[in-house]
Amino acid sequence: MADNNFLTAHNARHMWHAMANAGEMREKPPQIINAAKGVEITDIEGHTVLDAVGGLWNVNLGYSCEPVKKAIRDQLDALPYYSTFRGTSNAPLIELSVELAEFFRPDGMTRSFFTSGGSDSIESALRLARQYHKLKGQPERTKFYSLKKGYHGTHFGGASINGNSNFRRAYEPLLPGTYHLPAPWDYRNPFDTTDGAVIAKRISAQFEDEIAFQGADTIAAFIMEPVLGAGGVIVPHDSFMPLMRSICDKHGILLIADEVITAFGRTGAWTGSRGWGVQPDMMCTAKAITNGYYPFGAVMIHDKLVEAFESSKSPLASIGHGYTYSGHPVGAAAAIACLAETKRLKVNENAAARGVELLAGLHDLSTRHELVGNARGKGLMCALELVSDRAKKSPAAKDAVQKVQDVAYKNGVMIRTSGSNIIMSPPLIVTRKDIQRIISALDAGLTAAQ
Numbered sequence: 001m002a003d004n005n006f007l008t009a010h011n012a013r014h015m016w017h018a019m020a021n022a023g024e025m026r027e028k029p030p031q032i033i034n035a036a037k038g039v040e041i042t043d044i045e046g047h048t049v050l051d052a053v054g055g056l057w058n059v060n061l062g063y064s065c066e067p068v069k070k071a072i073r074d075q076l077d078a079l080p081y082y083s084t085f086r087g088t089s090n091a092p093l094i095e096l097s098v099e100l101a102e103f104f105r106p107d108g109m110t111r112s113f114f115t116s117g118g119s120d121s122i123e124s125a126l127r128l129a130r131q132y133h134k135l136k137g138q139p140e141r142t143k144f145y146s147l148k149k150g151y152h153g154t155h156f157g158g159a160s161i162n163g164n165s166n167f168r169r170a171y172e173p174l175l176p177g178t179y180h181l182p183a184p185w186d187y188r189n190p191f192d193t194t195d196g197a198v199i200a201k202r203i204s205a206q207f208e209d210e211i212a213f214q215g216a217d218t219i220a221a222f223i224m225e226p227v228l229g230a231g232g233v234i235v236p237h238d239s240f241m242p243l244m245r246s247i248c249d250k251h252g253i254l255l256i257a258d259e260v261i262t263a264f265g266r267t268g269a270w271t272g273s274r275g276w277g278v279q280p281d282m283m284c285t286a287k288a289i290t291n292g293y294y295p296f297g298a299v300m301i302h303d304k305l306v307e308a309f310e311s312s313k314s315p316l317a318s319i320g321h322g323y324t325y326s327g328h329p330v331g332a333a334a335a336i337a338c339l340a341e342t343k344r345l346k347v348n349e350n351a352a353a354r355g356v357e358l359l360a361g362l363h364d365l366s367t368r369h370e371l372v373g374n375a376r377g378k379g380l381m382c383a384l385e386l387v388s389d390r391a392k393k394s395p396a397a398k399d400a401v402q403k404v405q406d407v408a409y410k411n412g413v414m415i416r417t418s419g420s421n422i423i424m425s426p427p428l429i430v431t432r433k434d435i436q437r438i439i440s441a442l443d444a445g446l447t448a449a450q
């Protein structure tokens with residue numbers, strides 16, 4: 001293992017970091033995280049902080065989840081890899097497919113298609129949606145609708161349905177036939193209202209109008225995150241997802257739920273869609289499926305889609321899509337152990353209870369700090385939006401946002417910034433005391449940045 005001097009000298013010198021400016025990374029190299037335990041991470045200088053980012057919305061069970069670690073170690077010994085393309089399978093994967101069918105039964109999902117992460121799951125769902133319509137004799141259904149501010153990973157398909165120009169502009173032109181509706185956001189929207197129910201109605205009316213314009217028989221699917229994550233933790237009104245479900249049903253459009261963050265308890269429900277009382281046609285999962293310890297994902301497929309794929313003899317029915325690491329045995333073993341721990345610890349219940357405390361703390365901060373324009377969240381996904389002028393809602397200066405992050409870190413808590421948002425997605429095993437720690441560190445950060 002290289003020593004600390006070596007690591008510091010070479011940090012960001014010979015690599016480009018994801019989601020970062022390569023030049024900026026050379027000037028202000030990233031923190032080197034060397035160790036982690038429980039809900040805490042330790043950097044190269046030995047500074048230990050509570051990880052209020054939860055890795056990247058994925059380390060739901062914290063960093064010391066021994067059953068998942070052991071499952072990975074044991075599976076590496078038994079079978080470290082074999083392909084699951086046509087003709088071969090493996091034991092943990094078969095067991096996992098049974099477990100997932102059971103876990104997602106209340107969502108109506110009965111089949112899984114395995115991937116190596118969130119972007120892969122999105123890409124797979126988009127492809128399966130088009131294929132489904134072809135199998136059903138509607139080959140013209142190829143278009144996709146999604147939400148502005150939505151985040152769906154970075155493959156060309158995912159980037160095309162992404163609703164944030166930061167992830168699009170440098171890579172345009174993107175996939176033709178992808179269209180965006182406004183975000184269901186009560187803080188900023190084009191409808192001149194803060195009433196979530198009204199916003200939901202306006203967006204659904206716009207969707208109907210778009211469908212009439214495009215022709216329902218040209219639209220394959222509408223995709224949304226049950227709670228929009230990377231776009232700034234935007235929590236739609238209760239009525240939004242059910243409304244979109246009913247419009248999709250009316251017009252034969254598939255509803256894909258991007259549950260890459262929200263599946264497995266983060267919003268306080270086992271899946272985000274279940275929390276809104278909706279059964280989508282497909283659910284994209286990844287991240288917490290292995291607690292972030294192994295790159296893995298699964299598209300869950302509703303029973304309604306099964307017959308089209310399983311009873312067709314058409315050459316079009318074969319799934320001409322998949323990854324070398326689809327159904328990786330080590331990932332599958334990790335996922336089985338992770339699901340068992342997730343259920344045993346009932347992390348959804350803790351996410352709901354701790355989420356209420358975190359949001360209350362954030363609202364309290366917003367009453368004491370002018371810099372906070374809006375506090376929002378659901379379960380253990382929360383955000384503070386920082387502004388330089390509350391009335392005008394002008395985004396806070398980059399320096400102020402950075403200051404909050406730096407001072408919070410010095411005060412023992414890692415938070416994530418995205419534009420003028422501070423995003424929190426701690427492990428779902430955090431305690432009441434941990435929540436207080438997050439609030440106190442934010443308080444110190446906001447005081448310093450004011």
Ligand SMILES: Cc1ncc(COP(=O)(O)O)c(C=O)c1O
Nearest residue numbers: 117118119151152153258260261
């Ligand atoms: C909602 C959502 N979808 C898709 C993705 C892409 O997942 P990955 O980064 O594993 O490819 C992410 C990643 O953060 C996400 O938050």
